[in-house]
Amino acid sequence: MQRFSKRSNRSAGMLPDSVRPLQDAIVRLLKHRPFYGQFLLQFRRRQQTGNRAVAVTIVDAVPTLMVNPTSFVLFSPAEQEALLEHLIKHVLHLHPCRRRERNTRYWDLACDLAINPGIEHLPPEAPQPERFRLLPGLAAEEYYARLLQMPELGAQQGDGTGDHEQQQSTERPTADQQTYRAESSDVAPIDDHQHWQEADRTPISLSEQVVRQMVRNAVKKCHAETPGELAEIINSFLAPPSIPWQQILRQFVGTAGRVGRSGTWKRSHRRFGHNTPGLRKQQLLNLVVGIDVSDSTDTQPLREAFARELVQIARGRQSRIRVLYAGSRIQQIKQFTGTPQVAKIYHGGGFTDLRPIFDYARQMQPRPAAIIYLTDGYGPAPEHSDIPTLWVISPDGRKPVNWGLELRLEEIKENG
Numbered sequence: 001m002q003r004f005s006k007r008s009n010r011s012a013g014m015l016p017d018s019v020r021p022l023q024d025a026i027v028r029l030l031k032h033r034p035f036y037g038q039f040l041l042q043f044r045r046r047q048q049t050g051n052r053a054v055a056v057t058i059v060d061a062v063p064t065l066m067v068n069p070t071s072f073v074l075f076s077p078a079e080q081e082a083l084l085e086h087l088i089k090h091v092l093h094l095h096p097c098r099r100r101e102r103n104t105r106y107w108d109l110a111c112d113l114a115i116n117p118g119i120e121h122l123p124p125e126a127p128q129p130e131r132f133r134l135l136p137g138l139a140a141e142e143y144y145a146r147l148l149q150m151p152e153l154g155a156q157q158g159d160g161t162g163d164h165e166q167q168q169s170t171e172r173p174t175a176d177q178q179t180y181r182a183e184s185s186d187v188a189p190i191d192d193h194q195h196w197q198e199a200d201r202t203p204i205s206l207s208e209q210v211v212r213q214m215v216r217n218a219v220k221k222c223h224a225e226t227p228g229e230l231a232e233i234i235n236s237f238l239a240p241p242s243i244p245w246q247q248i249l250r251q252f253v254g255t256a257g258r259v260g261r262s263g264t265w266k267r268s269h270r271r272f273g274h275n276t277p278g279l280r281k282q283q284l285l286n287l288v289v290g291i292d293v294s295d296s297t298d299t300q301p302l303r304e305a306f307a308r309e310l311v312q313i314a315r316g317r318q319s320r321i322r323v324l325y326a327g328s329r330i331q332q333i334k335q336f337t338g339t340p341q342v343a344k345i346y347h348g349g350g351f352t353d354l355r356p357i358f359d360y361a362r363q364m365q366p367r368p369a370a371i372i373y374l375t376d377g378y379g380p381a382p383e384h385s386d387i388p389t390l391w392v393i394s395p396d397g398r399k400p401v402n403w404g405l406e407l408r409l410e411e412i413k414e415n416g
Helices: 002-011 020-032 034-040 077-092 104-118 140-147 151-156 163-168 175-185 194-201 204-221 228-238 245-256 300-315 355-363 409-415
Strands: 044-047 054-059 062-067 263-269 273-279 285-292 319-326 330-336 370-375 389-393 405-408
Touching: 020 034, 020 077, 034 077, 034 204, 054 077, 054 194, 054 204, 062 194, 062 204, 077 104, 077 204, 077 228, 104 140, 204 228, 204 245, 204 405, 245 300, 245 370, 245 405, 285 355, 300 319, 319 355, 330 355, 355 370
Parallel strands: 044 062, 285 319, 285 370, 370 389, 389 405
Antiparallel strands: 054 062, 263 273, 319 330
């Protein structure tokens, strides 16, 4: 990790640059490796403040890319592209979402060992299997199991793992073993994995659906020119999803608007006194449902099936669901009261503008936990939104933007 500290020292006097180095790297990928470039364009971007140049995760069903411009620019163009490929493969393999209860140190290294051998031009400090005397080509779980048998890795992190075994051992390590331990103890992931804990908030099946749509979008935009080394995993994502649409909807709402009671030490428990944390009051689930009033979304059976599922979600917790009917403007606002009024057909005519719903939601107090928009997707939409959004697209429609999660009505028809 000396190279990272040197990079940090070299960049200490530099002013934070713009996103230009990242943009340039993505443009190069779009030209020479279009699938990678199109995949990267779908990430929400965030400033990275750690001593690593890049990081990636999925936050509340939103794929998020983090870059520290002052560190990123210090890598050569080939290394920059390799780092971005590294991040993409983490997401394609759902590595951030699969860590869960595993040992953080071992899982983070195992994931890097699983993908790094197939990436050219990575910086030399990137961990490789041979550094641990392991063969390339194993899955992250296989590397994880083997790293667990290397207690010196845990001992270097001060987490106690392997300390007991080292203290009990009376055999003096050979010179070769000492060299190996010195080399392996200094190995760490090439990117910042601390943000992976944010992925725990999103169910794995929902994260899989997010990545599936990113793959489909990228394949479509690059006209099916996909890299051969990713053929197997890309084909797996292009296959029809096995997740029922009801599960996708419930997990999206649950992730965007988590409710319930949680402990807090700011107040004592009413029954058990000062030795027990108090409870926060249950929060209201606040949702906005937008209904496109164009003729293409005039599909009563599908709307009714979708509305029935929303009713079940609403009945399971305290909720306020505001239904907005809109074409070029918002034409009617209804409060969701426990009956499937969202299935109502409201003929508005005219052209469609998807922006008024988001303008309305941004002005709400409190702001909604999520927006669910039933539409054909044809019409101007915001360039971005910080409110989690589920686009429910009619059979002949299209997703209007790269951000947000997509649920197609034809999937409801097949499974409903």
